[in-house]
Amino acid sequence: METHVVTDAPLSTVTNAARLLKAFLTREESIGVSELSRRLGIGKSNVHRLLTTLANEGLVEQDTRTGGYRLGIVVYELGEAVKIHLDLHAAAGPVLVRLREETGESSQVGVLDGAEVVYVDRLESAYSLRLFTETGRRVPAHATSSGKVLLAHLPPPLLDRVLDAGLAGFTPHTVTDPDLLRAELSGVRAQGWARSVDEREIGVTSVAAPIRDVHGDVVAAVSIGAPSARLGAVARRRYARLLVEAGEAVSRRLGWVPQDERRAATPVH
Known part of the structure; x- marks a missing residue:
């Protein structure tokens, strides 16, 4: 059961998007939705929504082999x-x-x-x-x-x-x-x-x-x-x-x- 809910306030969404991007500073090959949810204390559905938005902008991309996510070319x-x-x-x-x-x-x-x-x-x-x-x-x-x-x-x-x-x-x-x-x-x-x-x-x-x-x-x-x-x-x-x-x-x-x-x-x- 998801106990952490992100509000719809724009500032809160931007803050969580920034926190999500910083999670990739660990240099892991890719990180899954569940693991990101656990680390950030954000519900899986909200993590997925953030990832989808960031992926559309090229900031993250999905690893087709593992299903996890990594930083995209735009970040580079x-x-x-x-x-x-x-x-x-x-x-x-x-x-x-x-x-x-x-x-x-x-x-x-x-x-x-x-x-x-x-x-x-x-x-x-x-x-x-x-x-x-x-x-x-x-x-x-x-x-x-x-x-x-x-x-x-x-x-x-x-x-x-x-x-x-x-x-x-x-x-x-x-x-x-x-x-x-x-x-x-x-x-x-x-x-x-x-x-x-x-x-x-x-x-x-x-x-x-x-x-x-x-x-x-x-x-x-x-x-x-x-x-x-x-x-x-x-x-x-x-x-x-x-x-x-x-x-x-x-x-x-x-x-x-x-x-x-x-x-x-x-x-x-």
């Missing part, structure tokens, strides 16, 4: 995403310090989440007049230099999805025409860096360059942001070179090697 993918962010933080830290010393401006690392950029690392400017963008803040990708770098290297179907959802205008300078943005993103890929001048907010300018992982995929962007008065055309070009160098430095710390260096290191038979 989530773990890899966490690892990338941890590696990114370690790789970018020293480079951000040097970038701030060289430019005096706020420096940050951003990653793409859907149509938004999330800043995962940031160092504040030494100037008394500076921007305040806290770590974890989300900003629209199409109106920021980091976002343009990341959008420029998206696979076409994913870029289409972002553009098809619509591009909001934040200032008169925001690019809201998908065709114009596509043309700009093509230029970003060609020159290796992006800029955003008064596009998200009047008086704010930023410049960004890509960060690549060991496979050469663009996984983040490094940028500086400052009041537009300090980042005119001449300053933007000068800082763009520093940002490209900073992006390459972080990329190398993540294991990336430029193609020309890989070719030079390949022995000729």
